[in-house]
Structures are given as structure tokens and as C-alpha cells.
Amino acid sequence: MKVPFLNLKTSYLELQPELDAAYQRVMKSGWYVLGQEVEAFEAEFAAYCGTQYCVGVGNGLEALHLILRAMDIGSGDEVIVPANTYIATWLAVSHAGAMPVPVEPDEHTYNIDPQRIEAAITPNTKAILAVHLYGQPADMDTINDIANRHQLKVIEDAAQAHGARYKGRRVGSLGDASGFSFYPGKNLGALGDGGAVTTNDSDLAHNIRLLSNYGSRVKYANEMKGFNSRLDELQAAFLREKLTRLDEWNSRRTRIANQYLKILSNSVDLTLPFVPAWADPVWHLFVVRYANRSGLMHHLHQAGIDTLVHYPVPPHLSDAYTELHLSRLPIAEQLAQSVLSLPISPHMTDAEGMSVIHAVQDAVPDRRSLIDSWITKPAIASSI
Numbered sequence: 056m057k058v059p060f061l062n063l064k065t066s067y068l069e070l071q072p073e074l075d076a077a078y079q080r081v082m083k084s085g086w087y088v089l090g091q092e093v094e095a096f097e098a099e100f101a102a103y104c105g106t107q108y109c110v111g112v113g114n115g116l117e118a119l120h121l122i123l124r125a126m127d128i129g130s131g132d133e134v135i136v137p138a139n140t141y142i143a144t145w146l147a148v149s150h151a152g153a154m155p156v157p158v159e160p161d162e163h164t165y166n167i168d169p170q171r172i173e174a175a176i177t178p179n180t181k182a183i184l185a186v187h188l189y190g191q192p193a194d195m196d197t198i199n200d201i202a203n204r205h206q207l208k209v210i211e212d213a214a215q216a217h218g219a220r221y222k223g224r225r226v227g228s229l230g231d232a233s234g235f236s237f238y239p240g241k242n243l244g245a246l247g248d249g250g251a252v253t254t255n256d257s258d259l260a261h262n263i264r265l266l267s268n269y270g271s272r273v274k275y276a277n278e279m280k281g282f283n284s285r286l287d288e289l290q291a292a293f294l295r296e297k298l299t300r301l302d303e304w305n306s307r308r309t310r311i312a313n314q315y316l317k318i319l320s321n322s323v324d325l326t327l328p329f330v331p332a333w334a335d336p337v338w339h340l341f342v343v344r345y346a347n348r349s350g351l352m353h354h355l356h357q358a359g360i361d362t363l364v365h366y367p368v369p370p371h372l373s374d375a376y377t378e379l380h381l382s383r384l385p386i387a388e389q390l391a392q393s394v395l396s397l398p399i400s401p402h403m404t405d406a407e408g409m410s411v412i413h414a415v416q417d418a419v420p421d422r423r424s425l426i427d428s429w430i431t432k433p434a435i436a437s438s439i
């Protein structure tokens with residue numbers, strides 16, 4: 056059975072009547088930028104995340120960039136970022152004029168290792184930008200404790216984790232402000248680019264709103280040198296429809312993830328995702344580790360199963376950051392060599408999940424079959 060990594064057309068078809076109606080509604084309104092769809096989506100998404108404010112912006116990178124600007128973080132300042140993340144997390148810091156200071160990941164969760172944060176703090180550090188990578192919440196209580204001790208801001212990059220919970224609380228509400236992306240492939244995806252900031256800080260929300268709209272609240276009254284980074288009415292209308300399905304779609308991802316976790320746990324040398332007791336992840340990606348990654352990838356490809364690598368080059372090794380002359384980050388580099396993302400999406404069937412599992416089992420030795428070959432047959436026939 057062929058299993059695509061992600062099929063966005065299937066998610067459109069599942070919601071076609073609602074999305075087509077949303078399209079008609081916006082087209083016929085004659086109003087396409089900063090109107091009632093954006094306003095309604097902002098209220099609905101803030102309520103979903105459990106925050107007082109939400110500001111729609113152009114994309115996830117801009118959400119993070121504008122948060123840093125609104126916090127007055129820029130030239131001469133340092134921001135702690137995960138070494139293991141999508142490069143956009145770092146770019147937001149660079150575009151604000153500040154310096155990204157990487158911290159290695161925890162070897163089990165792949166998220167920033169809170170135990171290593173304090174060693175990276177200097178008198179110039181202004182904030183910790185934590186990422187909920189692959190849909191797994193970062194250890195926010197520990198991160199907030201460190202930030203409080205050193206009077207730092209805490210920013211969440213929640214671009215991969217819409218709806219995930221940490222100790223029962225939704226991501227997006229766990230720091231001073233959070234950036235979300237609605238890129239089509241994210242758990243809550245628009246049909247184009249989009250992003251948002253969530254926060255409980257009214258001044259910050261106000262400033263981000265100004266920054267996203269040329270620095271003005273009232274037309275031609277420009278209070279600061281702003282940008283143009285807004286969520287479109289059309290995308291907001293689509294997102295309102297998709298938000299009503301987010302929990303259901305996340306639980307379908309969880310169902311596939313649980314199937315993988317249960318059956319693949321016997322596979323020798325294949326490292327499965329680790330879920331801490333306090334985490335309710337939303338499985339943006341299902342990332343395994345395997346020493347012979349290219350062999351496994353090739354085998355799955357032959358079996359018709361698409362896989363991807365998130366991410367093959369850590370930001371500090373990318374050409375964009377050679378100028379910083381950062382030292383080696385062995386844990387992040389080792390992850391980049393061994394991680395492999397198996398297909399997972401709300402629209403995958405159990406049968407597709409099983410064919411992924413069977414193809415993995417074909418390539419990776421199974422503990423039971425190893426025991427089979429070690430021990431004489433009659434002895435184990437009764438024990439297993």
C-alpha cells in the first residue's frame with residue numbers, strides 16, 4: 056500500500072462544504088484585509104489556547120519576530136534557542152537584530168534541555184525561546200523557573216503544537232507570548248501562509264498589532280516603524296472552520312501514534328518517541344531514530360512509504376549561520392544524522408498505519424524474532 060507523507064487534498068475534501076462556504080462568504084463580503092473574520096478567529100483561537108489575546112499575523116516566522124520586537128529585544132541582546140529546531144526559530148531572533156544562543160536538546164524528548172540553559176545565560180540574555188518540537192510540549196515549568204530567577208522573558212514557538220498540553224494546560228498560554236504558524240502542513244493549517252501571537256499581556260498584544268500594520272492602529276497615525284504582516288480575511292475564515300476540527304484531527308494523529316508506539320516497541324535498535332508523564336503531545340511529526348537511517352528510508356521508499364527528515368542540517372551548521380562560528384553541538388548533530396519522520400496525519404487510515412509498521416518491521420529486526428532464532432523452538436513455543 057502506498058502511504059504519502061501528508062495529503063493536504065484529503066483534508067480539504069473532508070471539509071469541502073464548510074471551506075467552500077467560507078470562501079464564498081469572504082468573496083461576497085468585498086472586504087479582504089483586517090475585518091470580521093480575522094477578529095472572530097482571534098477571539099476563537101485565544102479561547103482555544105486559554106489566553107486573553109490573539110493577534111493574527113502573516114506567518115509563524117513573523118509571529119516570533121514581532122514578539123521579540125514588541126519586547127524590545129534587539130541589537131546587543133541574546134536569546135536562548137534550541138539547537139534542535141526548524142531554522143525559523145533562529146531567524147526570528149536574527150531578524151530582530153539579536154543573537155541566537157543555542158542550547159542542546161534533551162536526548163529523550165529532543166526538546167531544549169532545561170538543565171543546560173543556565174550555563175548559556177550571560178548578562179546580555181533577554182529571553183528563552185522554547186520550541187514544542189514535533190508537537191511535544193517543552194518542559195515549561197522548569198524553563199519558567201529559570202527565567203524567573205534570571206528575569207528573562209519566555210517565548211513559546213508553538214508552530215508545531217496547536218492543541219498540545221503541558222500538565223493539562225495548552226501550549227500558547229505557558230510563557231509571556233507564543234508564536235503559531237498556520238502553514239498548510241501544520242496541525243492547524245490555512246490554505247496559504249498565516250500565523251498568530253497569543254499572550255495574556257495587553258500591552259504586548261497592542262504593540263504586536265501596531266507592528267504588524269505599519270505601526271498604526273488608526274490609518275495614517277503611525278506610532279512606530281512597523282511592518283506589513285497580517286492574517287488575510289480568507290485564511291482566517293478557513294482557519295475558523297478548521298479550528299472546529301482541530302481536537303478531532305489531533306486525536307486521530309494520536310491514534311496512529313499509539314499504534315506505532317505499541318507495535319514498534321519490539322523493534323530492536325529503533326528509538327521511538329519518548330512522552331513524559333506531563334505531556335499530551337499532538338504528534339505533528341512521529342520521529343524515530345535509527346543508526347542506518349538511509350537504509351531504513353530506502354527500504355520504506357521501496358515499499359511505497361514516504362518519509363522525511365526533520366531536520367537534516369541543524370541551524371548552526373547551515374550556511375546561513377556559518378558567520379556566527381558556533382562551536383559543535385554534538386547532540387543536535389547526532390539527531391540530525393539519525394532522525395526519521397514516519398507518515399502521520401489525521402487522514403491516515405489504520406490500514407495505512409499497519410503497512411508503515413510492517414514495512415518498518417521488514418527492515419528492522421524484531422525482538423521476538425531474534426529470541427526465536429536464539430532459543431530452541433520447542434522451548435519458546437509455550438512461553439510466547
Ligand SMILES: *Cc1c(COP(=O)(O)O)cnc(C)c1O
Pocket residue numbers: 114115116117140141143144186212214215235236237238248249250
Ligand atoms: C513552521 C515553523 C516556523 C515558521 O512558521 P512559518 O509560518 O512557516 O513562517 C517556526 N518554527 C517552527 C518550529 C516551525 O515548525
